Amino acid sequence: MQPLFLHPRDIDLSAPHLFWAAPPDAALTDSLAAQGQLTPALVLETDGRPILAAGSRRAAALREIKGRTLCALALPEADPDAPALAPDGGPLPLPLRLGLIYLASNLGRAVTDAMAVAAGRYFAPLAGLDGFLALAGPQLFAPDDRRGRLLARWLALPPALDALLASGHVPLGAGERLAALAPDDLDAFLPLLGAVRWSRGSLSAALAFLTEAARLAGETPAATLARSGLLDLPGRGLSPNDLTAGLLAGLRRLRYPAVTTLEARFTALSRELSRGSRVKIRPSQGFESDCATFEVTVKNRQELSKAAADLAAMAAAPALPRLLAVAQEDVSEEPGDKT
Amino acid sequence: MSAPLWDITALAVDAAVAETPMAARARTALPEAAVTVLAPGDALPQAPNGGRALHVKAHPGRFLRPCPATRHYRCCGYQIIHIGENCPMDCSYCILRAYFRDRTLTAFANTEAMFAELGRVFGRDPSRLFRVGTGQFADALALEPITGHTRELLGFLAGHPNVVLELKSKTADLTWMEADPDPKTVLPSWSLNAPVIVAAQERDTASLEARLSAARACVQAGFRVCLHFDPICWFEGWEREYAATVDMIFNYLAPDDIAYISLGSFRCLPELPGRLIAEGRELPRYMLGEFTIGPDGKTRLLRPLRVRQLRFMARRLAGHGFSRGLYCCMESDEVWRAALGQAPRELGGLAAHLLACAHNPGGTRPCS
Numbered sequence: 001m002q003p004l005f006l007h008p009r010d011i012d013l014s015a016p017h018l019f020w021a022a023p024p025d026a027a028l029t030d031s032l033a034a035q036g037q038l039t040p041a042l043v044l045e046t047d048g049r050p051i052l053a054a055g056s057r058r059a060a061a062l063r064e065i066k067g068r069t070l071c072a073l074a075l076p077e078a079d080p081d082a083p084a085l086a087p088d089g090g091p092l093p094l095p096l097r098l099g100l101i102y103l104a105s106n107l108g109r110a111v112t113d114a115m116a117v118a119a120g121r122y123f124a125p126l127a128g129l130d131g132f133l134a135l136a137g138p139q140l141f142a143p144d145d146r147r148g149r150l151l152a153r154w155l156a157l158p159p160a161l162d163a164l165l166a167s168g169h170v171p172l173g174a175g176e177r178l179a180a181l182a183p184d185d186l187d188a189f190l191p192l193l194g195a196v197r198w199s200r201g202s203l204s205a206a207l208a209f210l211t212e213a214a215r216l217a218g219e220t221p222a223a224t225l226a227r228s229g230l231l232d233l234p235g236r237g238l239s240p241n242d243l244t245a246g247l248l249a250g251l252r253r254l255r256y257p258a259v260t261t262l263e264a265r266f267t268a269l270s271r272e273l274s275r276g277s278r279v280k281i282r283p284s285q286g287f288e289s290d291c292a293t294f295e296v297t298v299k300n301r302q303e304l305s306k307a308a309a310d311l312a313a314m315a316a317a318p319a320l321p322r323l324l325a326v327a328q329e330d331v332s333e334e335p336g337d338k339t
Numbered sequence: 340m341s342a343p344l345w346d347i348t349a350l351a352v353d354a355a356v357a358e359t360p361m362a363a364r365a366r367t368a369l370p371e372a373a374v375t376v377l378a379p380g381d382a383l384p385q386a387p388n389g390g391r392a393l394h395v396k397a398h399p400g401r402f403l404r405p406c407p408a409t410r411h412y413r414c415c416g417y418q419i420i421h422i423g424e425n426c427p428m429d430c431s432y433c434i435l436r437a438y439f440r441d442r443t444l445t446a447f448a449n450t451e452a453m454f455a456e457l458g459r460v461f462g463r464d465p466s467r468l469f470r471v472g473t474g475q476f477a478d479a480l481a482l483e484p485i486t487g488h489t490r491e492l493l494g495f496l497a498g499h500p501n502v503v504l505e506l507k508s509k510t511a512d513l514t515w516m517e518a519d520p521d522p523k524t525v526l527p528s529w530s531l532n533a534p535v536i537v538a539a540q541e542r543d544t545a546s547l548e549a550r551l552s553a554a555r556a557c558v559q560a561g562f563r564v565c566l567h568f569d570p571i572c573w574f575e576g577w578e579r580e581y582a583a584t585v586d587m588i589f590n591y592l593a594p595d596d597i598a599y600i601s602l603g604s605f606r607c608l609p610e611l612p613g614r615l616i617a618e619g620r621e622l623p624r625y626m627l628g629e630f631t632i633g634p635d636g637k638t639r640l641l642r643p644l645r646v647r648q649l650r651f652m653a654r655r656l657a658g659h660g661f662s663r664g665l666y667c668c669m670e671s672d673e674v675w676r677a678a679l680g681q682a683p684r685e686l687g688g689l690a691a692h693l694l695a696c697a698h699n700p701g702g703t704r705p706c707s
């Protein structure tokens with residue numbers, strides 16, 4: 001193979017098969033300036049025109065250094081000795097070959113979820129989902145890596161969501177739940193998706209609350225969300241943790257209005273009752289019976305005496321009978337009532 | 340050729356019970372079914388044409404069992420005679436979904452062993468009263484036209500007047516009447532539900548009208564009947580729907596025709612919704628209620644909502660003149676008091692109360 005020396009500005013660095021291309025950092029530019037190009041890039045020549053197959057960061061860095069050319073090796077148009085990869089046993093179409101060369105040249109790099117999705121966005125339209133996983137899967141994932149399945153589900157989502165995956169707001173595992181939303185509902189939820197860093201569990205819970213609340217109300221999740229007031233929450237300057245907790249609590253309230261009403265009443269009464277003491281009060285399991293558990297931890301006689309006095313005061317407090325009978329009050333709303 | 344009864348296209352009979360009257364009745368009732376006699380260890384044959392198999396076999400264990408209650412909720416003291424397993428109908432809320440993964444139906448043909456056990460229990464003290472039912476793991480009457488199980492049982496119970504047999508079903512089958520039992524010893528009973536639940540969630544069951552017509556036929560033959568609102572489901576418009584069913588009852592029956600009516604809010608094992616989804620079904624809306632896990636580990640509607648359901652039903656029934664013999668199935672004293680105004684203790688205990696209702700229509704003790 002003869003090396004070619006190409007002007008980096010003559011090379012197309014935005015070709016879609018360079019799906020992991022990233023701008024060069026200063027270290028690479030400095031190294032190229034000082035040491036020269038130590039590793040050649042790879043090109044495929046078609047119709048006498050070289051197409052960059054690997055080395056986009058080097059090419060981009062060399063563009064910044066006056067008078068430098070890109071050293072590249074030209075790969076043969078089709079390797080007669082290579083095993084047949086195309087499903088029909090024939091030569092691979094050029095775009096697939098370019099993509100696979102690019103992947104192979106990146107072998108050894110840790111593949112993040114966002115990188116795997118970027119590869120999927122390139123390959124899947126060319127080879128189908130199964131074809132993509134068969135061709136590129138072994139280069140992307142270890143054999144025991146379950147991300148292939150998750151990736152396939154993510155690719156059903158609009159590409160606009162990939163940025164939220166790359167920024168760490170949404171995990172790959174949430175793809176299936178998100179893909180189950182209708183496009184309008186997904187659009188409506190988008191502002192909340194980008195507002196916090198969701199774990200798979202918290203996003204799954206949030207979407208379950210929302211879709212079930214909507215189904216009970218006989219409306220779309222978008223409509224439920226619009227009337228919930230939750231879309232305003234990200235603009236209130238809450239800390240990330242408080243915002244996540246607030247969104248989850250708000251969605252849970254939509255789904256379980258009676259349960260959360262009961263919980264709130266119990267919490268308010270138990271606070272009133274235990275104010276100034278270290279006694280913790282818990283309701284019966286599922287509010288099934290008219291009883292509560294009072295719990296206090298003591299380290300010495302004095303603390304025990306204080307707890308005993310606190311408990312005696314609670315026994316006489318008017319809030320106690322209300323707390324014990326909290327589940328006797330009606331909390332029902334008609335299913336489907338708007339909250 | 341008419342469609343096979345309950346889609347049964349295979350009849351598999353264990354060799355040990357191949358000569359029993361039940362096996363013979365099943366052969367006669369299923370003339371088109373592929374019949375196989377199974378030696379010990381033989382596998383069940385595949386039912387032809389995508390149908391299901393009926394396996395007639397011997398039950399090796401005890402036949403009489405207490406109703407599966409828990410200490411957390413008030414139990415009605417019912418005892419169940421184990422006659423077979425699985426049901427040809429398909430209710431989305433059915434607990435059998437958790438127990439049986441395939442469609443095979445089982446009927447126990449070793450009735451001699453069953454009668455020997457029952458005779459020992461029921462005959463020990465003829466003054467002791469029993470309230471029993473059949474089919475802990477099956478509908479009591481679904482297979483009756485095929486197996487004649489209940490007719491055999493009624494023949495045996497004729498010698499045990501201290502036993503009242505409740506026959507709980509969602510079919511309109513009355514073939515058991517051919518046994519000509521004493522009407523005082525049988526309580527035919529039907530599960531009822533809201534019309535939309537019957538239509539959408541109780542596949543292959545008899546319609547409400549058919550169930551209530553069958554109940555009226557029983558009353559005309561001198562029987563009193565029982566009704567069960569279980570599960571009462573929570574969904575948009577439930578009050579209107581359950582009111583319609585309650586009102587419908589009294590187009591067919593008078594309050595005195597009914598020995599007792601039970602009320603039970605929907606409850607299930609927590610894994611039931613997942614099972615339905617795994618079967619490719621959409622989760623019914625009533626399974627999306629506001630549930631909590633009760634102390635018995637079952638998913639139940641939040642207590643104030645259950646109370647609202649039960650109270651509504653009690654008031655509607657009372658409006659038609661029925662409050663005698665009304666009880667809550669598997670509920671706590673708190674719920675009893677809130678819904679019905681009294682706890683089982685004030686009735687002398689639920690089991691004793693229902694026993695009195697079952698055996699003594701007039702009652703030395705008022706039923707409520």
Ligand code: SF4
Nearest residue numbers: 426428429430433478
């Ligand atoms: S009729 Fe009864 S036993 Fe049969 S599926 Fe319905 S609930 Fe289950």
